[in-house]
Amino acid sequence: MLPEHQGKLPNFWYILANEHGCLRIQFLDHFDEPQEFWIHIQKDCCCSNCNPKLQLSKLDNHYLYGECGNSLNARCKKVLELITTWVENQASVAFPNPLFKPTVYSFISADQLMQLAKDAHVIMNLDKLHKALGSWCFFQTHSPELLVNL
Numbered sequence: 001m002l003p004e005h006q007g008k009l010p011n012f013w014y015i016l017a018n019e020h021g022c023l024r025i026q027f028l029d030h031f032d033e034p035q036e037f038w039i040h041i042q043k044d045c046c047c048s049n050c051n052p053k054l055q056l057s058k059l060d061n062h063y064l065y066g067e068c069g070n071s072l073n074a075r076c077k078k079v080l081e082l083i084t085t086w087v088e089n090q091a092s093v094a095f096p097n098p099l100f101k102p103t104v105y106s107f108i109s110a111d112q113l114m115q116l117a118k119d120a121h122v123i124m125n126l127d128k129l130h131k132a133l134g135s136w137c138f139f140q141t142h143s144p145e146l147l148v149n150l
């Protein structure tokens, strides 16, 4: 970009278009938003710079993006809810250090959860579970139980 063109562009837009950091943080920072707007940032489900696989719709008033594209149907949502509850229980066992508060995503990624929710009805054995998850560090120890929960 020609320097004289860059000079005409508000700095905020220049940074937004050129930096590959978190889009949400750039809005929060630019508008000097209060602390309550900054909590609940999860890289897996934050913005399309943090997770390029997200299909984003509009920002809400806390700069959180809505879902769009292939959103989940009711059956998938139910499955997702069940798996998430199971993961929450497992996570506290898997990370027993009381100083470390694990989130669902320290145990399984958002992508993997989404894949399970979509494929649960066709995952009948460990082989199919492995295909749906790809590499998952708790596969050895937790896959049979996860399969039962699907």
Ligand SMILES: [Zn+2]
Pocket (backbone or CB within 6 Å): 021, 022, 023, 024, 025, 043, 046, 047, 048, 049, 050, 051
């Ligand atoms: Zn982000």
